[in-house]
Amino acid sequence: MQTLEQQRAAFAWEKVQRCTSDYKNLAKGAPALIMNNGLMQALAFYQSKGKEHHLSLNRHLCEWLRQRAIVGDASFAGTMAELHQAGSARYRLATEEALAVLKWIRQFAAALA
Numbered sequence: 001m002q003t004l005e006q007q008r009a010a011f012a013w014e015k016v017q018r019c020t021s022d023y024k025n026l027a028k029g030a031p032a033l034i035m036n037n038g039l040m041q042a043l044a045f046y047q048s049k050g051k052e053h054h055l056s057l058n059r060h061l062c063e064w065l066r067q068r069a070i071v072g073d074a075s076f077a078g079t080m081a082e083l084h085q086a087g088s089a090r091y092r093l094a095t096e097e098a099l100a101v102l103k104w105i106r107q108f109a110a111a112l113a
Helices: 004-015 021-037 039-049 052-067 076-085 088-112
Strands: none
Touching: 004 052, 004 088, 021 039, 021 052, 021 088, 039 052, 039 076, 039 088, 052 076, 052 088
16 A cells, blocks of 8 residues: 555656656746645646646646545546635645645656656
């Protein structure tokens, strides 16, 4: 049985295998964007950009929240709808999980890109 940190690391490693330097740079700044603006605002920003590295990071964060059963739908629209309806404790958990998996994504992306 893997620990939660091992699960995060395995997920991040799988997702960054074909990452670009644009993805690496985006992931590097993602925690600050989330901390300063909020998780939903960061997800909306990435989606609005429409570039592949933005959409990939957005997809990876939504997939991780789905894998942790914080949201039931890993799509952008489904994740946003569920977070919009979430209570403060669930929203805080989603933010904490996004930041936790980003630690691994950032480290692995930096090593590969």
